[in-house]
Amino acid sequence: MGFATGAPAGGTTTTTRTAAAPGPAVQAPTAQGPTTQGPAAQGPTPQAPTAQALTAARGVLGIDIGGTKVALRAEDGPPGGPVRTEEAVLRWPGARVAGAYADWTALAGTVADLRERWEGDFAAVGVAVPATLGPDGRVLAWPGRPDWRGFDLVPALRRLFPAAALAWADDGDLAALAEAVHAGSGHVVYLGVGTGVGGGVVHGGAPLPGPGRGSCEAGHLIVDRRGPVCDCGRRGCLQATASGPATLRRAELLRGAPVEYPELRSGLAEGAPWAVEAVEETCAALAAAAVSLGELFHPELTVLGGGFADGLPGFTARVEAHAAALARPGGPVPAIRPAVLGGLSSLHGALALARLQPAA
Numbered sequence: 001m002g003f004a005t006g007a008p009a010g011g012t013t014t015t016t017r018t019a020a021a022p023g024p025a026v027q028a029p030t031a032q033g034p035t036t037q038g039p040a041a042q043g044p045t046p047q048a049p050t051a052q053a054l055t056a057a058r059g060v061l062g063i064d065i066g067g068t069k070v071a072l073r074a075e076d077g078p079p080g081g082p083v084r085t086e087e088a089v090l091r092w093p094g095a096r097v098a099g100a101y102a103d104w105t106a107l108a109g110t111v112a113d114l115r116e117r118w119e120g121d122f123a124a125v126g127v128a129v130p131a132t133l134g135p136d137g138r139v140l141a142w143p144g145r146p147d148w149r150g151f152d153l154v155p156a157l158r159r160l161f162p163a164a165a166l167a168w169a170d171d172g173d174l175a176a177l178a179e180a181v182h183a184g185s186g187h188v189v190y191l192g193v194g195t196g197v198g199g200g201v202v203h204g205g206a207p208l209p210g211p212g213r214g215s216c217e218a219g220h221l222i223v224d225r226r227g228p229v230c231d232c233g234r235r236g237c238l239q240a241t242a243s244g245p246a247t248l249r250r251a252e253l254l255r256g257a258p259v260e261y262p263e264l265r266s267g268l269a270e271g272a273p274w275a276v277e278a279v280e281e282t283c284a285a286l287a288a289a290a291v292s293l294g295e296l297f298h299p300e301l302t303v304l305g306g307g308f309a310d311g312l313p314g315f316t317a318r319v320e321a322h323a324a325a326l327a328r329p330g331g332p333v334p335a336i337r338p339a340v341l342g343g344l345s346s347l348h349g350a351l352a353l354a355r356l357q358p359a360a
């Protein structure tokens with residue numbers, strides 16, 4: 001998305017704005033309280049001050065850590081209104097040779113520059129983390145940057161922001177939070193289809209399952225006990241059927257020839273049977289997950305996003321049609337809509353998470 005444009009490898013691009021924030025506004029969450037910290041947020045959760053008081057004091061910072069770059073955005077003022085913003089994008093230096101510590105040194109430099117332009121510290125920092133973390137905040141696995149395995153990410157974040165309330169969460173949880181805030185709803189289910197299937201549930205304005213209790217793993221919902229084997233080793237997970245790679249593999253089998261994503265897209269648009277069947281199976285699996293989650297959480301909205309889903313024509317309508325077929329008496333299926341924040345959802349979710357924190 002826009003944050004990445006023109007950023008040289010290893011470099012930082014910055015933007016300063018003093019007028020209204022561009023793009024979707026990150027507004028105040030619909031609910032406050034002790035369940036609104038990130039899954040691994042620390043410490044007690046006393047009565048939260050209002051978001052206005054928090055941001056009026058020092059502002060908040062959102063950080064979206066990705067496999068190739070990091071997007072940062074600071075905001076001040078009332079959420080959704082005119083705000084002062086500062087942005088920066090860091091493209092990780094080098095490739096694998098640099099390692100986690102070189103990456104972190106580069107990020108610390110970008111943060112120092114941003115803090116200087118902000119002329120102060122932040123009241124709260126929210127971080128979108130793609131890696132799997134252990135209870136001590138150490139990286140257990142991150143396929144996107146394998147050298148980070150063993151890196152003490154959370155202690156490093158604490159050293160970087162000693163004066164701020166700090167919270168972090170999985171990208172899927174934060175995408176759900178961002179879409180919920182954007183929709184003005186406190187009850188949203190999000191499913192994102194990309195190289196895997198991510199997702200999150202916002203219930204009563206707060207991401208589930210709540211502080212220190214891990215993240216929503218919608219991709220590992222079991223939708224077909226006899227389905228394909230998932231990367232996790234279990235049979236029948238949603239992402240074993242509905243991820244981008246799983247869909248392409250099915251398309252290849254049906255077509256009897258290799259299929260790249262652009263071919264799938266054009267095949268679908270032209271109504272090629274191999275493309276339609278491959279995508280319909282994906283949409284049916286997503287519908288099963290959406291309807292099952294609807295039975296549990298009764299969301300006001302189910303949002304479908306992710307790069308793979310966004311690029312395929314009529315994807316949401318196909319999921320809706322499969323979901324409609326699963327309606328039962330007294331059990332209406334949830335409203336399903338396409339995501340609106342696209343690649344910005346994790347960053348806006350990180351900001352929304354920061355706004356949920358009590359001031360440090």
Ligand SMILES: [Zn+2]
Pocket residue numbers: 219220230231232233234237
């Ligand atoms: Zn799985």
